[in-house]
Each structure stands twice: as C-alpha cells, then as structure tokens.
Amino acid sequence: MAAQSEIELELARLIVSALNLEGVSPEGIDPGAQLFGGPLGLDSIDALELALAISKRYGFELRSDDDNNSRIFASLGSLAHHVSTLRTV
Amino acid sequence: MAEQPVPHLPLIGPGFASADGLQDVVAWRDSRPVTRARLLKDILAVSRALPDHARVINICSDRYLFMVGFAAAVIRGQVTLMPPSRVPGVIVAIAEEYADCYLMVDASTADGALPQFRISVDAPVDPDSSADLPSAIPPVSIEQVVAVLFTSGSTGKAMPNPKRWGTLVRGAAATAQAILPASRHVTVVTTVPPQHMYGFETTMLLPLLGHCALQCDRPLFPEDVRQTLGMTPEPRLLITTPVHLRTFVEFSGDMPPVAGIVCATAPLSLQLAQASERKFNAPLTEVFGSTETAVIAVRRTVSDEPWKVIELFDVEPHQEGTRVRARHFPGEVLLQDVIELVGDRHFRLVGRNSDLINIAGKRASLGDLNAKLLSIAGVRDGVVFMPDRATADDSGSAVQRTAALVVAPGMTREAILSAMRQLIDPAFLPRPLMLVDALPRNETSKLPRAALLTLLAQHGRDTGA
Numbered sequence: 001m002a003a004q005s006e007i008e009l010e011l012a013r014l015i016v017s018a019l020n021l022e023g024v025s026p027e028g029i030d031p032g033a034q035l036f037g038g039p040l041g042l043d044s045i046d047a048l049e050l051a052l053a054i055s056k057r058y059g060f061e062l063r064s065d066d067d068n069n070s071r072i073f074a075s076l077g078s079l080a081h082h083v084s085t086l087r088t089v
Numbered sequence: 090m091a092e093q094p095v096p097h098l099p100l101i102g103p104g105f106a107s108a109d110g111l112q113d114v115v116a117w118r119d120s121r122p123v124t125r126a127r128l129l130k131d132i133l134a135v136s137r138a139l140p141d142h143a144r145v146i147n148i149c150s151d152r153y154l155f156m157v158g159f160a161a162a163v164i165r166g167q168v169t170l171m172p173p174s175r176v177p178g179v180i181v182a183i184a185e186e187y188a189d190c191y192l193m194v195d196a197s198t199a200d201g202a203l204p205q206f207r208i209s210v211d212a213p214v215d216p217d218s219s220a221d222l223p224s225a226i227p228p229v230s231i232e233q234v235v236a237v238l239f240t241s242g243s244t245g246k247a248m249p250n251p252k253r254w255g256t257l258v259r260g261a262a263a264t265a266q267a268i269l270p271a272s273r274h275v276t277v278v279t280t281v282p283p284q285h286m287y288g289f290e291t292t293m294l295l296p297l298l299g300h301c302a303l304q305c306d307r308p309l310f311p312e313d314v315r316q317t318l319g320m321t322p323e324p325r326l327l328i329t330t331p332v333h334l335r336t337f338v339e340f341s342g343d344m345p346p347v348a349g350i351v352c353a354t355a356p357l358s359l360q361l362a363q364a365s366e367r368k369f370n371a372p373l374t375e376v377f378g379s380t381e382t383a384v385i386a387v388r389r390t391v392s393d394e395p396w397k398v399i400e401l402f403d404v405e406p407h408q409e410g411t412r413v414r415a416r417h418f419p420g421e422v423l424l425q426d427v428i429e430l431v432g433d434r435h436f437r438l439v440g441r442n443s444d445l446i447n448i449a450g451k452r453a454s455l456g457d458l459n460a461k462l463l464s465i466a467g468v469r470d471g472v473v474f475m476p477d478r479a480t481a482d483d484s485g486s487a488v489q490r491t492a493a494l495v496v497a498p499g500m501t502r503e504a505i506l507s508a509m510r511q512l513i514d515p516a517f518l519p520r521p522l523m524l525v526d527a528l529p530r531n532e533t534s535k536l537p538r539a540a541l542l543t544l545l546a547q548h549g550r551d552t553g554a
Contacts, residue, residue, distance in 0.1 A: 020490070023502075023521040023548070039503050043515035044309065045332055045449045045488050051310045052336045061312035061342070 001030040008080045015076075018053035019046050031077035047073065059089035097228035098258045100160060101129060101297055115296055117276065118153050118305040120320055125299070128157070131210040136161035140206055142191045144168045146183065148175055148284075149195040149208060152305040155283050156293050158193045158208045159236070163229055163254070169236045171284045173247065173451065174514035183239070183247065231255025238286055240380045240452060250286075250380050257383075258298060259417040261290055263401045264384040265300035268351050268374050269326065275348055276302040276321050279328040280309060285451075286380040287353045291328050301326070309333075311340035324348035327369065331357045332449045332488060338364040347371045352390075353378065355447055362390035377438070380452075381422045382413050386436070395435040396428075404428065404436060446475055448516045449488055458517055462493060465508040470528050471495035472536055473519055476545055492545055493519030494528060523548045 004012065004027065012026035021040065029040070036042045042050075051062040062072075072082045101115075116123040135157050139145075145162050147169050149155040162169050170187060172179045184190045184203055191204040198205070229235070233254045239247040268291070269275055277296065281288040296303035304325075308317040314337060318325055328351045329337075337344065338361065350365055350373040357375050366373050377396050378384035385404070386396040398404055405412040406428055413422045425445055428436040444454050458473040473493045495505055502522055509518060525548070529540035 021520065023523060039506070041506055041510060041515060041518045041520070043518075045516060048309065048332060048336050049488070052339055055311075055341070056339075061340070062310050063312050063316070064307075064309040 002032055002077075004029075004031055004076075005080065007084050008076050011080050011083060012076055014053055014057060015040075015050060018049055029076050031080070032075055035075055035079065036073055054083060057089070058083055058087040060086045095230045095232050096255070097230050098255060099228050100163060101125065101132070101299065110299065113274075113299075114276075114302050115299070116153055116156075116303045116305055117321060123153065131157045132160045132164065135208060135210065136164040138206075139165050139167065140191055140204065142167065142204070143189040144170055144187050145191055145193050145206070146170045146172060146180060146203070147193045148172075148180070148198075149193060150282075150307070151195045152283060152292065152303065152307065154195045154208050154210070156297055156303070157210060159293065160297060162193075163233070163235045164227060166233070168234055168251075171236060171238045171289070173239050173285065176511065176514060178512045179247075179514070187237075229254045231258070236289075238289070238380045253419065256417050256419070257290075257294055259401065260383040260415075261294040261298050261300065263399050264290055264376075265295050265298075267384065267387045267399050268349075268376060269295070269301055270324060270348050273324050273348070274301060275324045275326045276304055277326050277328055278304045278306070278308070278314070278317055278321055278347075280307075280314065280333045281328060281330060281354075286383055287376070287378060288328075290378075290383045291351065291376075311337050312342070315340070315342055315344055318345040318347065326351060327371075330354045330449065331361060334361055334365045338368045340368075344369050349374060351376060353384075355449065357390055359390065359393055366391055379422075379424055379426075381424065382415075382418075385413060385415075395431040395437045398434045398436065404430075406430060406436075446491070446517075448490065451514055451516045453514070453517050455491075458491065458513060461512045462495065462505075462509065464512070465497075465505060467500045468495060468497045468505065471497070472528060472541065473517075474536075474538070474541055476542060490520040491517055493522040494525050494541065494544060495522060496525060496527060500524075521545075521548075 008031050009026060012029045016024050016026045033039060055061050072078055111124065111126040113125050114122040115125045115128050139161055145167050147155060147158050149158055159169050170183055172183050181202060191206055193206050193208055195208055231254055234251045235254050236252040238250045238252065240250060277292055279292045281292065283289050283293045292303060295301050304317060304321045306317045308314040325347045326349050327347050331352060334352060347369050349371050350369055352373060353376045362373050373390055374387050375390045376384045377386040385402045386398045388394050388396045401415050401417065403414045407423065409423060411424045411426050411428050413424060427439040429439050430436050444456055446453055446455060455473055462468060462471045462473055471493060473491050475489065476492045497505060502524060506518060506522055525544060528536060529544055531537055
C-alpha cells in the first residue's frame with residue numbers, strides 16, 4: 001500500500017468516524033483501493049453520509065450528476081485530490 | 090355460468106383513448122420535455138424490438154428507459170421481474186427460479202449468464218410531430234400479471250409478489266389521490282430507485298398512467314437535488330426517504346420551492362419531519378405501504394397524527410400482524426406490522442416482527458442474512474444481528490447497520506465480506522463484522538442478545554474503535 005498523504009489521512013479519519021466503521025483503522029485504508037464496493041463495502045447511503053461530512057468540514061457541496069462522480073469516489077486518493085481542489089475551508 | 094369478458098384498462102392513462110392529452114408532458118429527460126405521444130412511440134418501438142421470452146429482469150437505471158422497457162414488456166405479455174438488489178447472486182437466484190428470462194439493461198454489463206437486451210430509444214425530434222402517431226395501443230387485461238416484486242422471507246428465500254395490471258392501476262389511482270395536489274399537474278422529482286414497490290408505484294406507475302409527470306434525473310446529494318428541482322417546472326413534488334431528507338435539512342443552501350414532499354421506507358422522526366417542512370416550506374406526507382400492498386395509508390407527520398387508511402383498503406389488527414383487504418387484491422394480505430386502530434379508518438403503528446429489518450428502505454430478514462453467512466465455505470458459526478444504537482433523533486444519528494460475529498478459523502474479515510457481497514445487498518453488509526473464537530451460545534444453544542452486545546463492545550475496545 002502507498003503511504004497516505006496528510007489530506008488522505010484526514011479524509012480517512014473522517015470516513016471512519018462519519019460512517020461508524022468500527023474496527024477499521026484510518027491509517028490502514030489504502031489510498032489506491034476501491035472505496036465503494038471494495039474491501040470497506042461502502043454503498044450509496046455511505047456516499048450520502050460522506051458527502052454531508054465533507055460539506056461540513058471542507059465547505060463545498062459534492063454533486064453526483066457529473067460524469068466524474070465514479071472517478072472522484074473511486075478511491076481515497078482520488079477523493080482527496082477532489083477535496084483539495086474544491087475545498088473552501 | 091356464462092363467460093364474462095375480462096375488463097381491460099389502458100396502458101398509459103385515460104387521456105389516450107380520446108387522443109386528448111397526447112401533447113401533455115409526461116417526463117423531463119435531460120432538460121427536454123417528453124410528450125405522451127413521444128412516450129407511446131418509444132414504447133411501441135421497443136415492444137417490437139424485444140426478444141421472445143416469457144420474463145424480463147429490468148435493471149435499467151435510466152428512469153425513462155425503465156418505464157419504456159416495463160410498458161413495452163406489458164404489451165408483449167412479458168412479466169417484468171424486479172429483484173430487490175442488483176448484486177449478481179440475487180439476479181442469478183431469480184433467473185434460476187424463473188425459466189425463460191432475459192436481462193434488460195441500459196448500459197453494458199459484464200454479467201453474461203443471461204441473454205441481454207440493451208434498450209435504446211430514438212433521439213427526440215423537435216417539434217415532435219403527432220401526425221404519424223400509432224393509432225392504437227392495446228388495452229391490457231386487468232388479470233394480466235405484469236410484474237413480480239420480491240420480499241425477503243424468513244426462510245431465506247425471496248418471496249414473489251405477482252402484480253396484476255388491474256391491481257396496479259387501481260392502487261396507483263388511489264395513491265395519486267392521496268399524495269398528489271388535487272388541482273394541478275405536478276412533476277415528480279425523486280431520489281428513490283424504481284425497482285421496489287414505493288419507487289415503482291410513485292415514480293413509474295403514476296407518470297405512466299397520466300397522474301403526474303416525471304423528472305428523469307437521478308439526484309443523490311443535496312446539491313444535485315437543488316439543481317434538479319431548479320431545472321424542473323413548477324409545481325414539483327419531491328419523493329424521497331428519511332435517509333435523504335436528513336442530508337437535505339443539513340444542507341446550507343436554499344432549496345427551490347416544492348408543492349409537497351412524500352417520504353417513506355423507514356420511520357421518520359417528528360423532528361426530521363418538522364425540519365424538512367421548514368427547509369422546503371411545504372407539507373410532508375409520509376406514506377405507509379409494503380411490497381405486498383403498495384401504499385395503503387398516509388399521514389402528515391408534523392402533526393403526529395395517526396395513519397389514515399386510503400379509501401380502497403380495510404385494515405384489521407391480527408395476532409400475527411395486520412390484515413389488509415381491498416377489492417382490487419387477489420386475496421387478503423397479512424403484514425408483519427403491528428397496528429392499533431384509532432376509530433375506523435385510522436391506526437397507529439406499534440411495532441414490527443423483529444426478524445425483519447429495514448435499512449434505508451431495503452428490507453431483509455435476519456434469518457435470511459444468517460443463512461447466507463453460514464452458507465459461506467469456511468464459516469463454522471456466526472450470527473448477524475442489529476445492535477442497539479441511540480436512535481433518539483434521526484436527524485443526528487447515522488443509519489443503523491447490522492453487526493456480525495463470525496467463527497471462521499483461517500479466514501480473514503475481508504474474505505468473508507467479499508463472499509457476503511456476492512450474496513446480499515450492500516446495505517445489509519455487517520458493520521462491524523468481527524472474528525471470534527466462539528459464539529456465546531447458552532445451554533440451549535441460543536444466543537442471548539446481551540452476550541452478543543458484550544462481545545461486540547469488547548471487540549470494539551480491543552481494536553481501538
């Protein structure tokens with residue numbers, strides 16, 4: 001697994017706390033691994049929860065209807081990249 | 090006895106018979122209006138292209154294509170099967186149960202086990218001429234079984250709920266009367282998928298039968314909903330669930346005005362109902378129903394009033410649940426919900442058979458989930474259950490999930506979860522799933538709930554969560 005960047009670790013902690021992923025260590029989430037349907041088993045309800053947590057923490061709203069959506073949510077790394085581009089806080 | 094002709098009902102609403110209403114807008118797709126004439130043309134074209142099979146599993150995610158595909162199959166006398174989930178194991182299990190099936194898709198899928206039909210419709214033409222309109226669309230016998238929906242049975246096997254055309258049409262008309270504003274033709278904007286009864290009735294049948302128009306976009310996040318509502322002509326009705334509403338009320342932006350909100354699938358707290366009405370400045374109608382019955386009762390949640398039974402139905406408390414009768418049902422339906430009558434036509438919901446769980450509108454039985462867990466090679470013992478979580482206020486708490494304790498020497502959590510993912514919907518994947526040396530079975534080999542919770546809490550501490 002590749003090392004996590006600072007923003008990736010921050011997001012990993014947000015994911016674990018917002019989604020109640022008991023037993024999952026934020027440091028152990030591979031930045032390149034699939035978030036949804038992957039080893040974490042996240043689903044669309046989690047996407048909603050996560051979008052809410054991200055908008056509160058980083059001050060911007062996620063959208064699902066652009067074609068980039070599956071790419072943005074593909075992995076911790078891609079989500080971190082998206083967040084660092086759009087964050088206002 | 091002399092044979093009576095079986096009554097028929099039109100496929101897409103009463104307007105068609107008189108050629109009135111052909112230019113009414115029935116859907117908005119990619120910001121363009123779709124007229125009833127256009128919908129008819131698409132349905133007839135697709136019905137001619139369908140392969141010859143008795144049954145079709147419609148897994149289209151494009152709402153318009155789902156509707157066209159469903160109606161086209163009805164014309165061809167094909168039964169649409171609606172699996173409760175798209176996970177491969179569920180679709181395969183249904184295909185094994187029903188002979189002569191094909192899969193209707195709107196995008197390529199790797200699943201190659203069944204014959205596939207990829208639905209498409211012609212690009213819209215402006216202006217849409219009605220000159221070459223099909224002059225007749227065959228009315229459908231009220232006895233024709235047009236769809237089968239599935240519920241999770243406690244035996245572990247999906248229970249089929251066949252739907253006759255007459256039952257669907259009459260139920261939808263009653264639901265339309267209960268949830269749509271009386272005087273105006275609304276456009277429905279929705280966050281719920283069409284493959285379960287709530288979404289199927291309110292977002293597919295109502296527009297198809299001419300009760301309202303459908304916005305075909307699929308908004309998920311609050312910002313999507315804001316934009317989609319903004320692109321949809323007024324009056325608009327938002328059809329959604331408590332899970333979605335919670336994220337909408339916490340959204341910092343303003344939502345465009347709606348004529349009303351309709352909510353179902355899970356208990357809605359008074360606080361969330363109030364916050365939703367404030368956020369959208371519109372009344373919220375909560376609907377009560379089931380796969381077996383469709384919508385049977387409604388209430389305005391903010392006034393904490395009892396459920397009002399829709400005119401077509403009669404409900405009666407029973408020791409095993411609730412009996413529901415209606416003239417358009419083939420027989421009496423027994424629901425697992427426990428109710429208490431308030432007068433003749435109202436009731437309060439008291440509880441539910443505890444084996445059945447509902448996560449974000451998806452229903453499963455713990456018995457079924459347990460059977461599936463134990464079916465995995467390498468799992469020696471295990472249990473899936475609902476842990477208690479603070480649920481005092483859904484506007485603040487996360488969705489409640491299942492937990493599992495599993496005895497599977499030599500297997501990793503990931504391997505077990507990966508196997509379960511093939512068998513059950515992601516909403517029910519245990520979270521957490523914990524490996525243990527043994528389950529705390531008592532002398533009768535039952536699993537006391539308190540012991541399960543203790544073990545779960547202990548593991549939570551050990552892993553630092």
